[in-house]
Each structure stands twice: as structure tokens, then as C-alpha cells.
Amino acid sequence: MANKVGPFWVGPFCISLLHPYPIAIKHPPHKQRTLRTDLQPLHHFNILLPLPSSSHHKGNGIMVGSLALHQHLASPYHHNYLKDQNSLIQPTCLVPLHQVKSMEDFRKAHAQFLKLGLDCIPPYAGELLSACALSAWGSLDYALAIFLNLEEPRTFDYNVMIRAKVNHDQSKSALQLYKEMIERSINPDNFTFPFVLKACALLSDIRGGIQLHGHAIKLGFDEDVFIHNSLINLYGKCRKIELSYKIFELMGSNRTIASWSALLSAYNRMNFCVDCLHLFAKISCEKLKPDESSMVAALSSCSNLGLLGQGRSIHCSLLRNYPTLNIIIQTSLIDMYMKCGQPDKGMLIFDKLHEKNLWTYSAVISGLAMHNNCKKALQVFSDMLNQGLKPDEAIYVNVLSACSHAMMVEEGLKCFNQMRFDHQIKPNAQHYGCLVDLMICAGRLDEAYELIQNMPIEPTDAAWRSILSACKINGDIKLAESAYSKLEQMDAVNAGDCVILSNMYAELQRWEDAAEVRKEIVNRGLVQAPGFSQVEVKGKIHTFVSHDKSFPQSDEVQEMLYQMDWQLRFEGYATDNLRSSEGQSQKIAIAFALMNTSSVSTIRIFTNLRMCSECHKYTELISKVFERDIIVRDRRRFHHFRLGLCSCDNCW
DNA sequence: CTAGGGTTAG
Structure with a gap:
């Protein structure tokens, strides 16, 4: 049953609307107008008014009301409206809002609404x-x-404003609106919570989020799938993965693909990449189909783990299932190929894109830098600027680190200044860290030290660690000690730092000092991540640790290693030099791959440590003697070995 | 009655 609304005045008319749904209209006092009851309506007409564009009457876009004419109107203007008692009157001046496509149109439409009250x-x-x-x-x-x-905004109006503010990166102000709405006793509904929860997620505001979670339960929204998904996301962004999982578990069969995506990205954020991929594989058990979002999460895990095979198979399933791919997933694919050692594939996707955003450029620039193609990285960056895209502080981190990889000191300083002055970006600790690395790579350690001491913001532990690692090579124990003590002050010492300093003492035969620092590892309860090397053979990942003999082909591999040593001796290389643990595991991985892959295929090694120079030398020679391309991803970058040479030009 | 959740480098 339609509700009658009104009567109220529209211009010279008094209108009563037969409203399709119940609405309480209260006019503010200053807008109240008395109905002239002394005048009998002359005629009744029907009038068409624009309808909310997304209402269930969308079809006509117009709402039918009845109009009672209380005054005799002679002007031709009004006659246009009132032609026939039975015909519908089309107020041509009113544009349906869903046809409005610009702010200019909107202002006009709004003016008409204002005029009609x-x-x-x-x-x-x-x-x-x-x-x-x-x-x-x-x-x-x-x-x-x-x-x-x-005068009296309703829940819907608040929801719209909260959502808009979150979209405009004004999450704080969005939460303020929520607070205001509670204070004015306007009840939030099931739509309100996803918006405000997103605001908390963006702010990593776990306390606010828990409060909202409580409100939602109190108001009885503990069944709403959208709210639950938002909660998974919220807890994930706040790194409370147990809570995310708890909600996910609680949802049981109500889970949607968005619940999975939110959980997967939470796992990714914690760097639980293996678990993320396990979960990804389980999606289809629930009769759900992985979609673009969940595949983005899975691809990101593949990138981090260097799993080219799995990344490729996700790519295939995307191509099978989607006629076009959105920019986010294209960026993920580029990133995956870059990080899994196929920069050419990444560039191929990149070159074919017609839409590129900052993140796309960022993935490409950092990818190229990782593969030591820094000139190209800077080229892409300048293309980006020519496209009129505004660089942000994150992309400058990539650009500067590309410069430092390639020892392009002047270029790097130029970019740094360009960032500060042309683009008005205030350098952060990461940018200064890149500059420090830049100086170190160029062998200007004293300048690096001067920079890190005089920089206007607190240096990161990574920057001090760079200084410490640089000392390892040039043997400046005084500088190493001061870098180490800085790390101590920051409470950021890790096992690797202790090892470096201790080895430096040992080099100087200061055995007590060396032992003292070694002890720190135990005292501080530091654990060193076990070094490993991985290689993919026939779609299966094989992982080796140093001196690994715990795998089926171990005996054959030992034989192979013996032969490899023998061959290298002809090249004048004594493999006894290679004792480091990453070297050992990498040797095994290479031997295993040489034995089990076709002689023309590229060997791709993934290791979680940084390659040492001996290991580098060894791999160079293997690539020459066995005429095999070997691509190694260490924890920082890629090395492409071919015929005895490496893409990194011996600088890393 | 209108609207909504999850997705990307460093």
C-alpha cells in the first residue's frame, strides 16, 4: 500500500505524493508553509518526479505523484505542465540523477531540487x-x-558520507562521523559497519576496530557476511592473524570468496606465504572459484617464494577464465615474473598494458633493478614522468635503490634532488638509506658514514647494517664497532650482525672479543634463519640445506659434486675456498639441477641468504664449464650467470 | 528504498 506524503508546496503548487514507501517528512520550522485551505483544488493532475536512480523503480526513473492545483495559473510556463487532466506531466526541467555525469550537471540538478524544496x-x-x-x-x-x-540526516546519509570519506583517505574523519551518529542516536545499520571497519583497517586502529566489532554484535549483526569479511580484513591489517582466522572459521559455510581473499592477504602480510598457498589450494574444496583478488594474494606468495611454476599456472588459469585482466592483477603478474627470474615475461606484460599506474611502474622499476638492468629502470621511470604520472615517495625508494645497485652516484643524487625540489617530497629514512647504500656501493664509505650521522631524521637499522656489512669488506673495525653499537641502541641487533663483527675480530686475531660477540647471539636469544637453496625441477620444488644428504638422490649428487670440483680444477679454481653454508646448499642445488634437467634449460636457484664472493666465482665457472645459464635469486637481487659472466658485473 | 566486503611494490 502506497503511503501518502504531503501535502507540501512546490512552487505555486501544492503536491501530495503517493509515495511508494513509508517516509516521515518533517519540515524544519523555517521551511514550513501553511497550506491554504481556503482554496479548493481546481484540478488534480499527475506529476512525474525523478526517482532515486537506483531504486526499484529504476525502469522509469520517474515517480508518479498527484498534484492538486490550488491556484489559477495563467502563465504559459505553467500551462506547459498542465495540459490535460489525464495526461502525465513531464517536468522537463528535472534531469534524473542517474543521467548526471559531471559536477556541472549535478549543480544544475541540485538547484532544481532546491527550487522544488x-x-x-x-x-x-x-x-x-x-x-x-x-x-x-x-x-x-x-x-x-x-x-x-x-536537519535530520538519517542512517543512509551518514553511511554515504562515511563511505565517501574512507574512499578519500579521510578515515579519521569517517570514524568521527560514526561517533557523531551514535551521539545523535542515529542507529548504525549493517551497511555502516563495513565502511567504518574499513576505516579502522586502513588506520590499523585495532582498538577502534574491536569497539566496532562489539557494537556490531550488540546490534545483532553477528550473521552478516559483509561485516564478517570486513572483520577478517581488519584483523589482518592489524596483524592479528589468529583473530582473522577465528572469524573465518566461525563463518563456516557462509564464507564467500571475499572471506578467503581477506584471509589470504592477511597471511601474506605476515609473510606466511607457504600457508597462504595451502589455503589458496583449499578454496575449490568449498565449491568456490578463486577469483582475481584471491589470485593476487596467491601470486604475491609465489613472488616471495620464487615459485615460477605455480605463478605460471595461476597466470594460465587467469587467461582461461577472464577475457580481460584488471590492472591490479596485471601488476601482480609482472611482479611475479620479475621475482621469479623471468624479467622478459614481466616486461612483455608491461609493454602490452594500455593502463599503467604508480604500482605498475613501481613493480617494473624495482624488478629491473633487481636484475641489474638499472639503466632501463631509470628509462621506465622517465617514461612514467613523461606520461604525467606524479611520483610518490615509495617509487623514489625504488628509483634510488636502482641507482645504488648500478653505482650511479651522480644519477642517484640527481634523483634525490629532483624528488625534493621538483616533486616536493620530503625524503624519509628509507630514501636516506638508499643514499647511504649508494655511497657504499661506490666505495665512498666515509661519505656514507658522514651522511648517516648528519641526516635530519633517525636512520633505519637497515642503513646501519649496510655500513656494518661494508666494513666487513674494507676491514674498518672502528666503524664496524660504532655501527654495531648503534644497532644495539636501537635494539635491532640480529644474529647476522653478531657474526659479521665477530668474524672481523677473528680476522684481527682478537679472539676474546670475537667470542664475546658470539655469546651475544645466545644471550639475546637470536636465531639465524637456516640457509637454504631451492630449485624447481619438473614442476617440483627441491630444497637443500648445507651439507644436505637427506634426500633420495644424495649419493648421485655427491658424485656429481666430485666431478664438478674436478672440472673446476682445470679452470684453476680450488673449491676448498667455498665453505660458507649458502655456498654449500647452492652447490648441491646446482648439481641436482644439472643432473635432472635438460641441457638447454635455464637453472633457477632461489636462496634465502646473500651470495658470498666465493660462491659467485664458483657459479660463474660452472656456467662456463657446463654451458648452462644459471639464474640465482639471493635475498636481495638476481644474478644471471652465462658463459662465466654474471649480469651483476661483480657488484652487489 | 537507496549502498556494501576481499586485491598490488619498498
Whole structure:
């Protein structure tokens, strides 16, 4: 049954609307107008008014009301409206809002609503708000002005504004609106929570998030799938993975693919890449199909783990299932190919893209730098600037680290200044860290030290660690000690730092000092990640640790290693030099791959440590003697070995 | 009655 609303005045008319749904209209006192009861309606007409564009009457886009004419109107203007008692009157001046495509059109439409006094009447107010606040062409400020003008905003109006603020990166202010709505006793509904939870997630505001979770339960929204998914996301962003999982578990069969995606990305954030891929494989057990979002999460895990095979198979299934791929997933694919040792494949995807954003460029620039193709990285960066994209501080981290990889000191300093002065970006600790690395790579250690001491912000532990590692090579024990003590002050000492310093003492035959630092590892309860090397053979990943003999082919591999040593001796290389643990595991991985792959295929090794120079030398020679391309990803970058040479030009 | 959740480098 339709509700009758009104009567209220529209211009010279008094209108009563047969409203399709219940609405309480209260006019603010200054807008109240008395109905002239002394005048009998002359005629009744029907009138068409624009409908909220997304309502269930979408088809016509127009709402039918009845109009009673209380005054005799002679002007031709009005006659246009009132032609025939039975015909529908089309108020041509009113453009349906869903046809509005620009702020200019919107202003006109809004003016008409204002003139008719409809601007503060639900559902028009909400419709105006959501059009203006949420469309691509809209304006948050304009929407805010409309919103503030509402005497009695409703839940819907608040929801729209909260959502718009979150979209405009104003999460704090969005939460403020939520607070305001509670204070004004306007009840949040099942739509409110996903928006405000997202705001908390973006702010990593775990306390606020828990409060909201409580509110949602209290208001009885403990069955809502959208709210649950938002909660998984919230706890994931706050690194409370147990809580994310708990919600996920609780949802049982109500889980949707979005629940999985949110959980997968939570695992990724914690760097639980193996578990992430396990979960990804389980999606299909629930009769759900992995979609783009969940595949983005899985691809990111593949990138981190260097799993080319699995990354490729995700790519295939994307190509099978989607006619076009969105920019986010394309970026993930580029990143995956870059990090799994196929930069050419990554570039192929990149070159074919017609839409590129900062993240795409960022993935390519850091990928190219990783493969020691720094010139190209800078080329891509300058293309990006020519495209008119505005660089942000994150992309400058990539650009600067590309410069430091390639020892391009002047270029790096130029970029640093360009960032500060042309693009008005204040350098952060990471940028200074890159500069420090740049100086170190160029062998200007004293300048690096001067820089790190005089930089205007607190240096990161990584920057001090760079200094410490550099000392390892040039043997400056004084500098090493001061870098180490800085790390101590920051409470950021790790096992690797202790090893470096201790080895340096040992080199100087200061045995007591060496032992003292070694003891620190135990005292501080530091654990060193076990070094391993991985290689993919026939789609299966094989992982080896140093002196590994615990795998089926171990005996054959030992034989192979013996032969490899023998061959290298002809090249004048004594393999006894190679004693480091990563060297050992890498040797085994290479031997295993040489034995089990075709003689023309490229060997791809993934190791979690940094390659030492002996290991590097060894691999160079193997690539020459066995005429095999070997690509090694160590924890920082790639080395392409071919015929005795490495892409890194012996600088890493 | 209108609207909504999950996705990317360093």
C-alpha cells in the first residue's frame, strides 16, 4: 500500500505524493508553509518526479505523484505542465540523477531540487548525496555541504558520507562521523559497519576496530557476511592473524570468496606465504572459484617464494577464465615474473598494458633493478614522468635503490634532488638509506658514514647494517664497532650482525672479543634463519640445506659434486675456498639441477641468504664449464650467470 | 528504498 506524503508546496503548487514507501517528512520550522485551505483544488493532475536512480523503480526513473492545483495559473510556463487532466506531466526541467555525469550537471540538478524544496526530503537527499559523494565525477566537499544542511540526516546519509570519506583517505574523519551518529542516536545499520571497519583497517586502529566489532554484535549483526569479511580484513591489517582466522572459521559455510581473499592477504602480510598457498589450494574444496583478488594474494606468495611454476599456472588459469585482466592483477603478474627470474615475461606484460599506474611502474622499476638492468629502470621511470604520472615517495625508494645497485652516484643524487625540489617530497629514512647504500656501493664509505650521522631524521637499522656489512669488506673495525653499537641502541641487533663483527675480530686475531660477540647471539636469544637453496625441477620444488644428504638422490649428487670440483680444477679454481653454508646448499642445488634437467634449460636457484664472493666465482665457472645459464635469486637481487659472466658485473 | 566486503611494490 502506497503511503501518502504531503501535502507540501512546490512552487505555486501544492503536491501530495503517493509515495511508494513509508517516509516521515518533517519540515524544519523555517521551511514550513501553511497550506491554504481556503482554496479548493481546481484540478488534480499527475506529476512525474525523478526517482532515486537506483531504486526499484529504476525502469522509469520517474515517480508518479498527484498534484492538486490550488491556484489559477495563467502563465504559459505553467500551462506547459498542465495540459490535460489525464495526461502525465513531464517536468522537463528535472534531469534524473542517474543521467548526471559531471559536477556541472549535478549543480544544475541540485538547484532544481532546491527550487522544488525536495533537496532535504528523503529519498532525494540521500540520492543527491550518494551521487555527489560517491561518483567519480563528484565532489566530497560539495556533498559535505549538502550533508551539513540536512536537519535530520538519517542512517543512509551518514553511511554515504562515511563511505565517501574512507574512499578519500579521510578515515579519521569517517570514524568521527560514526561517533557523531551514535551521539545523535542515529542507529548504525549493517551497511555502516563495513565502511567504518574499513576505516579502522586502513588506520590499523585495532582498538577502534574491536569497539566496532562489539557494537556490531550488540546490534545483532553477528550473521552478516559483509561485516564478517570486513572483520577478517581488519584483523589482518592489524596483524592479528589468529583473530582473522577465528572469524573465518566461525563463518563456516557462509564464507564467500571475499572471506578467503581477506584471509589470504592477511597471511601474506605476515609473510606466511607457504600457508597462504595451502589455503589458496583449499578454496575449490568449498565449491568456490578463486577469483582475481584471491589470485593476487596467491601470486604475491609465489613472488616471495620464487615459485615460477605455480605463478605460471595461476597466470594460465587467469587467461582461461577472464577475457580481460584488471590492472591490479596485471601488476601482480609482472611482479611475479620479475621475482621469479623471468624479467622478459614481466616486461612483455608491461609493454602490452594500455593502463599503467604508480604500482605498475613501481613493480617494473624495482624488478629491473633487481636484475641489474638499472639503466632501463631509470628509462621506465622517465617514461612514467613523461606520461604525467606524479611520483610518490615509495617509487623514489625504488628509483634510488636502482641507482645504488648500478653505482650511479651522480644519477642517484640527481634523483634525490629532483624528488625534493621538483616533486616536493620530503625524503624519509628509507630514501636516506638508499643514499647511504649508494655511497657504499661506490666505495665512498666515509661519505656514507658522514651522511648517516648528519641526516635530519633517525636512520633505519637497515642503513646501519649496510655500513656494518661494508666494513666487513674494507676491514674498518672502528666503524664496524660504532655501527654495531648503534644497532644495539636501537635494539635491532640480529644474529647476522653478531657474526659479521665477530668474524672481523677473528680476522684481527682478537679472539676474546670475537667470542664475546658470539655469546651475544645466545644471550639475546637470536636465531639465524637456516640457509637454504631451492630449485624447481619438473614442476617440483627441491630444497637443500648445507651439507644436505637427506634426500633420495644424495649419493648421485655427491658424485656429481666430485666431478664438478674436478672440472673446476682445470679452470684453476680450488673449491676448498667455498665453505660458507649458502655456498654449500647452492652447490648441491646446482648439481641436482644439472643432473635432472635438460641441457638447454635455464637453472633457477632461489636462496634465502646473500651470495658470498666465493660462491659467485664458483657459479660463474660452472656456467662456463657446463654451458648452462644459471639464474640465482639471493635475498636481495638476481644474478644471471652465462658463459662465466654474471649480469651483476661483480657488484652487489 | 537507496549502498556494501576481499586485491598490488619498498
